[in-house]
């Protein structure tokens with residue numbers, strides 16, 4: 001019997017958070033559980049300690065897709081998850097290209113921790129790099145699917161025995177999706193960092209929202225840590241002071257917009 005509904009998610013620009021919060025509240029409502037216990041591990045300070053999940057917990061877990069996989073800089077943290085006997089619903093958000101093996105990989109992390117996968121989902125979120133690729137998603141239509149998923153998930157959890165499921169993706173998991181330059185050569189954007197223009201008002205919001213704690217608080221034009229290109233700083237800046245000027249990164253962004261901005265990929269869930 002489920003005693004606690006928990007969220008467990010990372011969300012730099014808020015799309016994962018939107019789906020996970022709605023789904024968990026919907027499931028809790030149908031299970032007559034009055035409150036959802038929230039674990040948001042987006043900021044570095046929230047990854048200092050791993051919550052412990054146990055039998056009686058239903059964990060609604062979410063990460064964005066990065067290069068077709070679970071963000072690799074989170075793996076060290078995620079590999080310490082503990083949850084013997086808990087139920088889990090891995091969910092990934094992706095920017096309208098593809099989620100490749102992210103969902104199966106996310107599921108395997110929880111299986112290794114002794115948790116039982118009872119559902120899963122792949123939803124679309126506005127692409128981190130862009131304001132036009134999957135713009136505004138997840139939107140109302142996606143949220144209706146989240147609600148439908150939540151209701152069915154709660155029903156499944158009320159019927160014994162609760163069967164586990166297999167999530168889609170290849171096993172063994174494929175290598176990370178590789179962006180390319182205009183000549184088709186693989187590019188490496190790992191070292192690319194955002195720049196700051198003269199509009200900056202030094203409000204420090206960029207430093208506060210950076211999930212890697214990579215922006216220097218004293219001088220926000222300096223990126224002293226690892227940048228994962230989540231674009232939280234660029235999208236949250238109130239005056240448009242953050243930008244990227246790396247040629248290969250900008251080419252990749254435009255290519256994604258040209259290839260995928262016109263297609264509406266459906267939200268999918270598995271039970």
Ligand SMILES: Cc1cc2nc3c(=O)[nH]c(=O)nc-3n(C[C@H](O)[C@H](O)[C@H](O)COP(=O)(O)O)c2cc1C
Nearest residue numbers: 012013014015016064067068095097098125127128
């Ligand atoms: C470095 C990086 C790589 C990404 N790779 C993919 C990808 O392979 N496929 C895709 O469809 N979206 C990809 N995205 C887009 C995000 O998965 C998507 O925008 C997601 O909704 C962001 O979640 P958030 O708002 O919770 O941060 C990538 C984003 C980043 C930052």
